Amino acid sequence: MTFLALAQLWWLLAVAALLVAYLLVQRRRAAYALRFSNLSLLERVAPRVPAWRRHVPAALFLLAITVLVLSLARPAMDVQVPRERATILVAIDVSPSMAATDVAPDRLTSAKESAQGFIETLPPRFNVGLVAFSSVATVVSSPTQDHQAVADSIANLTISSGTAIGEGVFASLQAIRSFDEDATTDPPPAAVVLLSDGENTSGRPVFAAADEAREAGVPVSTIAFGTGVSIIEIEGHYVPANIDKETLEELATTTGGRFYEAESTGELKDVYSDIGSSLGTETVHEEVVVHFVAAGLVLAAAAAAFSLAWSQRLP
Numbered sequence: 001m002t003f004l005a006l007a008q009l010w011w012l013l014a015v016a017a018l019l020v021a022y023l024l025v026q027r028r029r030a031a032y033a034l035r036f037s038n039l040s041l042l043e044r045v046a047p048r049v050p051a052w053r054r055h056v057p058a059a060l061f062l063l064a065i066t067v068l069v070l071s072l073a074r075p076a077m078d079v080q081v082p083r084e085r086a087t088i089l090v091a092i093d094v095s096p097s098m099a100a101t102d103v104a105p106d107r108l109t110s111a112k113e114s115a116q117g118f119i120e121t122l123p124p125r126f127n128v129g130l131v132a133f134s135s136v137a138t139v140v141s142s143p144t145q146d147h148q149a150v151a152d153s154i155a156n157l158t159i160s161s162g163t164a165i166g167e168g169v170f171a172s173l174q175a176i177r178s179f180d181e182d183a184t185t186d187p188p189p190a191a192v193v194l195l196s197d198g199e200n201t202s203g204r205p206v207f208a209a210a211d212e213a214r215e216a217g218v219p220v221s222t223i224a225f226g227t228g229v230s231i232i233e234i235e236g237h238y239v240p241a242n243i244d245k246e247t248l249e250e251l252a253t254t255t256g257g258r259f260y261e262a263e264s265t266g267e268l269k270d271v272y273s274d275i276g277s278s279l280g281t282e283t284v285h286e287e288v289v290v291h292f293v294a295a296g297l298v299l300a301a302a303a304a305a306f307s308l309a310w311s312q313r314l315p
Contacts, residue, residue, distance in 0.1 A: 002285060004074035011069040015062060022058055057307035064299035071292035076285035087143045087179055087188045088122065089172035090115055091131040092154070093196035093225075095163040100197070102227040103264055107197055108159065110265040111225060115195070116151045118272035127188070129175050130154060135162025135202040137171035143179050164203035165196055165247070173209075173216055191219050191257070193275055195268075197226040199244040206247050210254035219257035222248040223271055227263045 003009065092115060098108035119128055128150045129143035141153040172192045179188050192213065200206050213220050224245045245261065252259040258275070262268040 002076050004076055004285060004287065006073060008072040011072060012066065015066050015069060019062055053310055057303045060299050060303035060306065064296045064303060067292055067299060068296035071289050071296060074287055074289055075292055076287045078283050079286045087127040087129070087176055087190040089129045089131055089175055089190070089192045091133060091168040091172050091192055091194040092157060093163060093198060094132045094157050094160050095134045095198050096159055096161060097198045099159055100226060107226050108157065110268060111195055112154050112157060114265060114268040114272055115154050117269060118275070119147050119151050121273070122147065127179065131168055131171045131175065132157055133164050133168035133171065134160035135164055137164055137167035139171055139175045142175055162202040163196065163198040163200055165200040166206045166209035167203035168194055169209035169213055169220055170204065173212060173218060176218060191221065193221050195223040195225050196248060197243050200247060206251055210251045213255040218255065220251055220255040221257035221275055222252045223260045223262055223268065224248050225262050225268060
């Protein structure tokens with residue numbers, strides 16, 4: 001619950017003043033009643049009724065005013081609504097280290113299957129694009145609502161030399177800028193999901209790509225995939241398939257995205273599920289003023305009804 005016009009809450013001071021005034025009147029009334037010397041006569045003239053009764057109408061009336069004051073402050077609830085023109089770029093590392101078998105059957109196969117599952121969970125209205133990066137980055141599929149076409153493109157990804165994480169981000173941003181004829185002046189709400197298991201060895205620096213994405217207002221969520229303890233063969237040489245988690249985490253932090261670690265296919269699917277739930281909708285404030293006004297009127301009517309029933313007068 002939030003209030004869109006907080007300044008109106010100052011009216012609650014008036015409600016507090018009414019409460020204080022009521023308490024003072026009740027105190028004076030009690031003091032005046034004690035002036036009767038013949039208490040038995042007082043009991044016959046004014047039969048005893050439960051003390052709490054006479055306070056109920058006043059309490060309901062003050063509560064009604066409080067609720068109506070809150071309605072002036074424009075109460076609103078946070079609700080999730082589908083994003084319009086939402087665009088997701090999935091950037092997948094296809095460098096030689098993705099052939100490592102520390103994740104069965106190998107990192108790339110597992111990554112492709114999980115990415116395809118992620119795309120299937122996105123709302124149909126979402127535009128999805130695919131970027132593959134090794135020593136260079138390529139927009140394999142421009143953003144489209146044909147999710148099956150993107151999934152098919154993921155299935156066709158193959159290993160290539162080098163790792164250009166920064167170029168993967170730059171290519172994703174360019175795909176977003178060319179989304180439609182309005183994208184340059186009115187860019188769609190967009191995000192990049194980048195999966196990598198290696199260190200940046202080619203292209204422009206990752207920090208330069210992070211700055212570009214931050215200025216464009218495009219969060220880049222990164223996934224460090226693999227256990228990091230695998231050995232792969234590259235051109236007859238065996239080298240460790242290291243993961244630069246620090247760089248990937250800094251990229252996500254700089255751009256306002258989120259950083260994930262996944263060491264198995266199951267964990268990677270969980271990561272994609274979490275990303276999908278956060279990207280599929282956006283939080284907006286939906287005013288609930290009508291509900292507060294209705295509640296205030298009901299409370300006021302109840303105060304009047306009790307007052308008329310018990311004391312034949314309005315509060």
